[in-house]
Amino acid sequence: MRLDLHLPYDLAPGWLAPHVDGLREGRAVASRCGACGLVSFPPRRACTCGGRAEDWATLPGTAAVLARTEGRDGAFALVRLDGAATACVAVAHDLPPHAKRARLLAATGERPALVVGPEEAP
Amino acid sequence: MWRRAAAGALREVRLTEVAVAGVGMTRFGRHRNRSFRDLALEAFDAALLMAGLDAGDIDALVLAAESDAFTLQLNPSAVVAGDLGLTGAAALRVEAGGASGGVAVQAAAARILAGLSRRVAVVGVDVTASSLPGDAVRDLYGFSFDAWGEGMTGVTATALYALSWQAWAAREGAGDDDLARVVLKNRANACLNPLAHLPRTQDAAEVASSPLVASPYRRLHCSPLSDGAAAVVLARRADLPLGRRDAPRILGMGAATDLAQPGGRGDMGDFAAKRTAMGRALDMAGLGAGDVEAAEVYDAYAGAEMQALDALGLSADPARELAQGRFGRDGALPINLSGGLLGQGAPPGATGVAQAATCALLVEGQYHEGLQPSRPPRVALADTHGGLCTTATVTLIGRAA
Numbered sequence: 233m234r235l236d237l238h239l240p241y242d243l244a245p246g247w248l249a250p251h252v253d254g255l256r257e258g259r260a261v262a263s264r265c266g267a268c269g270l271v272s273f274p275p276r277r278a279c280t281c282g283g284r285a286e287d288w289a290t291l292p293g294t295a296a297v298l299a300r301t302e303g304r305d306g307a308f309a310l311v312r313l314d315g316a317a318t319a320c321v322a323v324a325h326d327l328p329p330h331a332k333r334a335r336l337l338a339a340t341g342e343r344p345a346l347v348v349g350p351e352e353a354p
Numbered sequence: 355m356w357r358r359a360a361a362g363a364l365r366e367v368r369l370t371e372v373a374v375a376g377v378g379m380t381r382f383g384r385h386r387n388r389s390f391r392d393l394a395l396e397a398f399d400a401a402l403l404m405a406g407l408d409a410g411d412i413d414a415l416v417l418a419a420e421s422d423a424f425t426l427q428l429n430p431s432a433v434v435a436g437d438l439g440l441t442g443a444a445a446l447r448v449e450a451g452g453a454s455g456g457v458a459v460q461a462a463a464a465r466i467l468a469g470l471s472r473r474v475a476v477v478g479v480d481v482t483a484s485s486l487p488g489d490a491v492r493d494l495y496g497f498s499f500d501a502w503g504e505g506m507t508g509v510t511a512t513a514l515y516a517l518s519w520q521a522w523a524a525r526e527g528a529g530d531d532d533l534a535r536v537v538l539k540n541r542a543n544a545c546l547n548p549l550a551h552l553p554r555t556q557d558a559a560e561v562a563s564s565p566l567v568a569s570p571y572r573r574l575h576c577s578p579l580s581d582g583a584a585a586v587v588l589a590r591r592a593d594l595p596l597g598r599r600d601a602p603r604i605l606g607m608g609a610a611t612d613l614a615q616p617g618g619r620g621d622m623g624d625f626a627a628k629r630t631a632m633g634r635a636l637d638m639a640g641l642g643a644g645d646v647e648a649a650e651v652y653d654a655y656a657g658a659e660m661q662a663l664d665a666l667g668l669s670a671d672p673a674r675e676l677a678q679g680r681f682g683r684d685g686a687l688p689i690n691l692s693g694g695l696l697g698q699g700a701p702p703g704a705t706g707v708a709q710a711a712t713c714a715l716l717v718e719g720q721y722h723e724g725l726q727p728s729r730p731p732r733v734a735l736a737d738t739h740g741g742l743c744t745t746a747t748v749t750l751i752g753r754a755a
Contacts, residue, residue: 235426248502274503274615299622301516303566305492308513310617319617321514323507343506 245344250288251275255346258338260291260313273316274346291315293336294351300324309334311348322346370754372463373601375473375587375594376405377711382582382699383551384483390425391437393583394479397704398438401585401711406595407473409439412587414471417447418458418478420702423494424485434477444471451498451740452654454478455584455706456747459736460607462588472593478707479583482700491579498741500614512576512655513568514616514742519657520570521623528660528673533575534558535676536656540690543683544697546724551580551699575656580699584708602717605733606641606750608634616742625658625665627746628739632666635748639733643667646750647687647731648716650709652739653694662737663689666748683725691716691725702740706747709736713751 245252251274254261263275267283270276277285295311298319302308307324311334325347327334334348378400380393394417402409415438417431427433431445448458455478462474482491492512497505499514523529537556544550556574564574591599610630616622636642646668653659660672668687669675681689692698692712695705713734715721733752739745 237426245502252502272618274500274618276613276615276618299517299520301513301520301568301571303513303568303571305510305513305568306508308507308509308517308568310517310622318615319622320615321504321507321509321517321617323509339506343508344502345507346503347507 248275252344255339255344258336260293260336262289262291262316264289271316272318273313274320295334295348297332297334309348320346322348325349370603370605371590372466372588372604373591373594374714374751375589375598375601376401377586377714379549379584379708379711380582381549382580382701385581386484390479390481394434394477395437397583397585398475398477401587405587406598412440412443412473412475414444414465414474415440416458416462416474416476418454418703418707420449420451420454420480424481450745452702453706453738453740453745453747454703456738459706459710459749460609460747463604466588466590473589475587476707477585478704480701480703481581482579483581488579503615512571515655515658516568516571518622518742522661526673530570532673532676533656534561536659537561537574537696539682540694540696543691544693547693547698547722550693550697551578552697571655577654577695577700580701582699582701582704584704584711586707586710602714602751603754605752606635606639609747612744614741614744625661625743627743628662628665631746631748635750639750645733646735647733649689649735650692650712651689651737653690653696666737706738710749717752
């Protein structure tokens with residue numbers, strides 16, 4: 233049996249809404265722990281200290297590139313945004329091969345994806 | 355013997371009373387004309403026969419199946435229970451990504467230990483090779499991580515495992531030669547496993563020239579998408595026919611989780627949840643890592659096997675000991691005699707159940723000819739995980755002391 237099922241999801245980001253809205257605009261919105269002040273990007277609801285995220289912090293959007301992978305599946309990078317204590321995996325868009333720095337770009341597709349490009353990008 | 359478990363887990367349990375009375379599995383591979391229900395029934399019937407039981411003896415079914423997106427069957431446990439002749443029995447479905455089967459085995463054992471059931475069938479099944487195009491399955495797997503984080507980037511499991519391997523390899527000084535050794539070892543083992551998906555005699559040059567998927571992982575470093583099912587029947591020793599009361603026992607089991615966002619972990623290359631799960635399983639069994647004499651570990655990718663051996667504490671230098679042959683068929687600690695996910699195949703729901711089945715057969719001395727060690731291992735280990743070792747289970751199977 234061949235069946236082509238189309239599922240038009242309408243998913244709510246919930247508490248992540250400020251972060252998701254930021255990704256669409258190219259702004260890096262991180263969570264801040266109410267107990268220890270740890271800044272996490274992407275946001276972390278429960279902190280390693282046992283506290284909860286209680287505030288949002290907008291980061292500059294620049295990042296250190298920690299690792300890269302590329303091939304048939306696309307190009308991705310492990311990056312740590314300046315001002316954040318945690319790293320994240322992002323789409324690497326037009327990032328020069330040996331770039332050590334990057335910048336968050338606005339997610340232009342349907343999905344609110346983490347995308348980074350060259351640091352000097354407009 | 356009553357054993358004291360890790361703090362926070364079961365306090366005092368008579369764990370060694372839980373026997374792996376019967377096991378069964380289908381061939382792993384592509385089954386174009388068979389449904390997941392056909393596969394589940396074949397594996398269940400084989401396990402039941404080995405246990406010397408009838409369907410009427412089974413009072414609970416634990417079904418491991420990763421995603422309804424593969425089968426297009428929601429609430430599958432009752433449907434499968436009906437096919438197996440278990441209508442009326444308790445039934446539950448377990449899902450934990452690639453760890454689904456491992457979690458299911460532990461859920462079934464816990465059910466017996468709690469006195470809720472006497473004889474439990476665990477059936478793991480998935481049809482990832484035939485139900486959807488490969489690219490669609492890879493897209494779905496991307497949501498095995500945090501769907502609102504990595505999932506939205508479209509990153510594949512292969513790319514995340516590649517980044518994880520890079521971190522571990524940089525720390526341990528490992529490289530492409532080590533990856534190739536894992537592939538060649540496991541696929542060579544699979545050549546002696548008549549149920550394996552990829553029985554292949556490959557060489558390092560072939561691995562190195564296969565298409566690049568996510569650097570440094572190439573196609574031949576990756577486990578395949580497979581269809582298949584596996585089953586085990588667990589029961590208290592006293593609830594088994596006389597001929598199966600000496601069946602291998604579950605000696606210890608542990609489970610743990612890690613952050614679903616791998617970039618947020620302290621070390622993306624460290625399978626920390628596996629380390630915790632192993633500690634809990636060893637505590638429960640009253641054993642040390644050095645007591646393990648064979649292991650089926652979760653080698654979704656070649657590097658993941660070495661990362662697992664490190665986290666499980668089975669090797670202080672996995673790459674060096676791999677090169678020296680310690681983990682080969684005739685080595686001191688054979689790893690993935692079945693071929694592992696790389697060789698035997700990887701239907702996610704079935705994987706952990708098949709690992710437990712393999713361990714039980716090895717301990718009984720009944721595994722496939724050419725793969726069965728001449729002296730059966732006293733303790734064999736089944737290691738599964740889901741996500742990027744986000745959910746981990748370790749189950750120790752052996753002879754009761």
